[in-house]
Amino acid sequence: MTTPSIYRDLLLEHARHPKNSGRLESPDLRASAFNPLCGDELELTLTVSEGTIQDCKAQVRGCSICQASASMMSELILTKTLQEAANISQVFTESLQKDTEEIAESLDSLRPLIVLKKHRSRIKCMKLAWDALEECARQNQT
Amino acid sequence: MQISPLTAKVRDDFPILKRKINGHPLAYLDNAATTQKPNCVIDAQVRFYENHNSNVSRGVYTLAEEATDIYEEGREIIAKFIGAADSGKIIFSSGTTESINLVASAWAQPKLKTGERIMVTEMEHHSNLVPWQLVAQNCGAELVYWPLNPESGNSSDGRLDLQKLDELLAESVKLKRKIRLLTVTAVSNVLGTVNPIAEIVKIAHAHGVPVLVDAAQAVARMSIDVSAWDCDFLAFSGHKIYGPTGIGVLYAKHERLEEMHPFQGGGGMIRQVGRQTSTWADAPQKFEAGTPPVAEVSGLAAAVGYLADVGLPEIQQHELELTTHALKRFAEFKDLELYGPPETIDRSGVLSFNLQNVHPHDVAQVLDESGIAVRAGHHCTQVLHKRLGIAASVRMSFGLYNEISEIDRIFSALDQARNIFLA
Numbered sequence: 001m002t003t004p005s006i007y008r009d010l011l012l013e014h015a016r017h018p019k020n021s022g023r024l025e026s027p028d029l030r031a032s033a034f035n036p037l038c039g040d041e042l043e044l045t046l047t048v049s050e051g052t053i054q055d056c057k058a059q060v061r062g063c064s065i066c067q068a069s070a071s072m073m074s075e076l077i078l079t080k081t082l083q084e085a086a087n088i089s090q091v092f093t094e095s096l097q098k099d100t101e102e103i104a105e106s107l108d109s110l111r112p113l114i115v116l117k118k119h120r121s122r123i124k125c126m127k128l129a130w131d132a133l134e135e136c137a138r139q140n141q142t
Numbered sequence: 143m144q145i146s147p148l149t150a151k152v153r154d155d156f157p158i159l160k161r162k163i164n165g166h167p168l169a170y171l172d173n174a175a176t177t178q179k180p181n182c183v184i185d186a187q188v189r190f191y192e193n194h195n196s197n198v199s200r201g202v203y204t205l206a207e208e209a210t211d212i213y214e215e216g217r218e219i220i221a222k223f224i225g226a227a228d229s230g231k232i233i234f235s236s237g238t239t240e241s242i243n244l245v246a247s248a249w250a251q252p253k254l255k256t257g258e259r260i261m262v263t264e265m266e267h268h269s270n271l272v273p274w275q276l277v278a279q280n281c282g283a284e285l286v287y288w289p290l291n292p293e294s295g296n297s298s299d300g301r302l303d304l305q306k307l308d309e310l311l312a313e314s315v316k317l318k319r320k321i322r323l324l325t326v327t328a329v330s331n332v333l334g335t336v337n338p339i340a341e342i343v344k345i346a347h348a349h350g351v352p353v354l355v356d357a358a359q360a361v362a363r364m365s366i367d368v369s370a371w372d373c374d375f376l377a378f379s380g381h382k383i384y385g386p387t388g389i390g391v392l393y394a395k396h397e398r399l400e401e402m403h404p405f406q407g408g409g410g411m412i413r414q415v416g417r418q419t420s421t422w423a424d425a426p427q428k429f430e431a432g433t434p435p436v437a438e439v440s441g442l443a444a445a446v447g448y449l450a451d452v453g454l455p456e457i458q459q460h461e462l463e464l465t466t467h468a469l470k471r472f473a474e475f476k477d478l479e480l481y482g483p484p485e486t487i488d489r490s491g492v493l494s495f496n497l498q499n500v501h502p503h504d505v506a507q508v509l510d511e512s513g514i515a516v517r518a519g520h521h522c523t524q525v526l527h528k529r530l531g532i533a534a535s536v537r538m539s540f541g542l543y544n545e546i547s548e549i550d551r552i553f554s555a556l557d558q559a560r561n562i563f564l565a
Binding site: 006007012015016037038039040041061062063064065066119122125 | 501502503504507508511518519520524527533534562563
């Protein structure tokens with residue numbers, strides 16, 4: 001049998017062996033996100049020094065897409081400033097909303113996720129980690 | 143494909159079943175969410191718009207009288223379908239959700255006092271839970287649960303214990319905490335459990351507690367007789383019995399209708415309108431403000447006629463065969479956890495399960511790649527899922543057009559899910 005197109009190798013690798021999985025013991029920022037459609041939840045914990053993300057872990061109770069997205073995000077935002085991370089999140093969200101296949105260069109590592117946007121019902125799964133990231137960025141501003 | 147006598151007869155009536163999804167014939171197994179529509183239902187609505195469209199009970203011209211006749215005949219058909227003594231007890235709504243909200247707002251809210259209770263079960267759909275939370279919060283009342291069997295732990299056979307109900311109701315009387323209403327589903331949209339409604343009503347009435355029955359899942363799966371059940375209220379949706387979306391039904395006993403305040407204000411529900419106050423039309427019009435869904439009622443009437451033509455006993459027998467086969471297949475796999483009654487006793491063709499270590503979303507996605515439509519998630523029953531110790535599940539639910547071979551396709555596709563996620 002063939003592997004369904006949605007589950008590419010890289011995505012499955014992230015889902016099976018997620019990077020930065022779990023909870024930080026003494027995080028500076030912490031945010032949870034929920035998917036009301038399926039009851040999935042995710043907790044993101046960050047340590048931040050002088051605005052830069054030093055460490056990041058995501059505790060995920062969700063599907064493979066949700067898990068892979070959190071894993072890919074964690075790799076991308078480590079050592080970035082919170083502002084840079086929030087900007088990436090915004091570009092990621094915009095690219096999910098656009099009809100075109102074009103993907104910004106800064107998001108190249110997220111390509112396996114973004115190509116799944118035609119499965120509209122899975123966008124919330126992809127977004128869960130990023131919603132938590134944006135909430136962390138908001139907390140940091142206030 | 144292995145074709146049963148019933149499906150050989152009905153499959154051609156449903157145009158959507160000719161569709162291919164991802165290169166495979168559509169296997170539609172999400173009938174607990176909504177059912178597909180036969181040609182006669184689609185045609186009835188088209189016929190209404192092409193020939194009779196006008197507003198009801200408002201004009202003296204021919205079209206208006208025809209539309210009014212179609213609408214009121216629909217009420218008669220529904221009354222007969224559920225065993226109501228007369229059509230005056232049938233209120234049309236937009237669906238089960240609105241029907242239940244109507245009872246919560248128009249009947250429960252004016253009655254409920256601080257400290258009083260509403261009893262729900264742990265298996266209720268959010269539509270038969272959240273309206274009661276809202277009304278309880280508004281009135282300082284309390285929501286109490288009739289738990290699944292057994293009372294503690296995660297595992298359950300998906301059944302409700304009648305003796306427990308009797309005890310809980312007696313306990314409330316002793317505590318002087320009046321229970322205003324017991325609200326219970328006739329068939330669980332997750333567990334597939336068929337609840338013994340007549341017995342439940344008998345016990346509740348013995349304690350002076352009225353009963354609302356959520357018949358959303360039951361109505362396409364079994365004969366309903368509100369007179370024999372003796373329930374005070376019963377709610378269901380048209381779209382789950384092969385009828386249109388946007389139409390639902392609330393049945394209420396005469397004495398309950400008398401107790402009900404208006405729900406929404408507007409045209410059609412009044413007798414006289416003054417500058418400051420108004421008086422109300424009699425039931426059921428009192429609860430049907432605004433232009434009603436006439437085309438949808440004509441579609442719903444056609445759906446009820448279709449079910450009668452095919453035969454509810456035949457549909458029930460067919461569902462039993464599908465369920466028996468599915469349960470047999472489930473027993474073959476140790477990594478599949480099935481929820482609800484493990485045998486066909488007290489169970490209908492709604493089967494929720496999990497494949498160990500694979501998220502329901504991922505299972506459903508793999509099934510979709512094979513043209514199989516099932517539901518994944520909490521199915522609007524977060525309280526129940528929490529009770530079962532899970533966040534989500536995969537659900538297959540049968541309709542009268544489903545085939546045993548379609549169930550087998552699920553089990554083949556599950557193998558594919560194992561290969562992808564567990565290899």
